[in-house]
Amino acid sequence: MKNKEIKILLAAPRGFCAGVVRAIDIVEKALDKYGAPVYVRHEIVHNKHVVDDLKKKGAIFVEELSEIDDKSRPVVFSAHGVPKAVPAEAENKKIFYVDATCPLVTKVHREAERHHKNGYTIILIGHKDHPEVIGTMGQLPKEKIKLVETINDANNIKIVGPVAYVTQTTLSVDDTKDIIGELKKRYPNIKGPVKEDICYATTNRQDSVKQIAAECEMFFVIGSNNSSNSKRLVEVARKAGCKNSQLITFEKDFPIKEIVKCNKIGLTSGASAPEKLVQDFITEIKKHTNVSIQELSRTKENVTFKLPKML
Template sequence: MKNKELKILLSAPRGFCAGVERAIEIVEKSIKKYGAPVYVRHEIVHNKHVVDNLKSKGAVFVEELEEIEDKSRPVIFSAHGVPKQIPEDASNYEMTYVDATCPLVSKVHREAENLFKLGYHIILIGHKNHPEVIGTMGQLKKGSIDLIQNEEEAENYQIDNGKKIAYITQTTLSVDDTKEIIKVLKRKFPNLKEPMKEDICYATTNRQMAVKEIAKNCDMFFVIGSRNSSNSVRLVEVAKKSGCENAYLIHSESKIPFEEIENCRTIGISSGASAPEILVKNFINELKNNFSITIDEIEIIKENVVFKVPNKLN
């Protein structure tokens, strides 16, 4: 098998975004400042490798504040953002908290608040039950934001004719699918107000553009990332829609399909915004053990976005 030649098109940019880097740094710096344990509400970012690594350094992951027995310890809110009630609850418990919400998610939160103040009813395009969607909807009182997940829901959406409406979106959606949903909404509601600047973030957009560029030239495509990582799952969909039907997510329990890869000349690789580069390296090393590989990295844009951690941790 080792002699079989395999070309890898390595998609770039891929992997960690600025929001993920910042969230991980916040946990590490909090452990340094406050000592262990430091609690983290929800997976800081959706990646098992990252979570396990932080656990080994002294982070304890919980889903709700109520689970924290020793409330004298600090708690960190994940990069996905939290409903307004959560920091309030932490304050009521007299807990120290650090907010690792990505600044680009916070931007959407502020947008929602401003639109509400201006009298708009808000449509949020996103996926039900994703923590970011729960966090964004939780910025305003119940009933102020309606969730729309797809074109069909957009077609069926009804609202009083007289109401001013605006839309915002989850940051990690498929750029192309979202365009179609917005098209439907604009046809139905010509006065629909749009965000000043797109809510789908730069990292999601760039990773999808890069996959689109490569997928059509690949016999198989692999995205390294977790099953609950929205932007990783979207990358698999983008690869499929862009000409590579055989696109798969490689998560912590995946087995590499060597037999299928045996039939390929070229495969594509990318990774979600919460997947560390070491997982891409490990995957490529596994392939190296079985094939004679050449790697061609295709970089469609350079990223230089950096988000600072809160001052209190420096």
């Protein structure tokens, strides 16, 4: 097979976003400043490799504060955000916490609160059980925020009085547009965000996939099964015309036999996937066939977020 050459169209921007970089930095800086161990509530970002690396440096991952054995140690809240009850519980238990919620998720929390104060019932468009959705819903009293996952939900929801909507930050741009369209038909005066809630990183990564997926025989997204933005990239690639689009989690073998039959494949990575994994994947393909790489950059990103003052 070595005389054959596969062209890899490499999407850009891809991989780490500013919120992920900041969240990982926060755990590392907390380890430097306070020493190990530092607890982290939930996977800091949805990537096993990132989590394993931080574990080696002294982070202990828990799902709930009740699992923290040594309450004298700091705890970091993950980039996805937490319900208000979580910092309240930490304060109650006198556990020192550092909040690594992405500022763009915090923006959605504040928006939801503002609408609530102004007398609106809020519709959150998002995926049930995703930690970001749990965190956003947990900013308000239960009866004041309702989850809509699909167009069907949008058609069936019943709310009396003024309505506003917010969204999860990592949704499919196109699917969300359709759901918002339905909600606007049902509630013509519905209030939306001033600037949309789907974040710049999600939008840019989806745009760059749309640009190349149609001309690829297979499309690969490096990411994790629990990463919302990575799973959306697979769906976007399929919708854009590459039916054989898959998530590469590094938990099972790569489909090398299928890959070497292709002439052109596409490749990107989710916002929580390290670039090293993209390069490892390319290195693996190179063991089986010749490869040429063309990187197609759609937009330049220069977003950075400040660390919390205490670090």
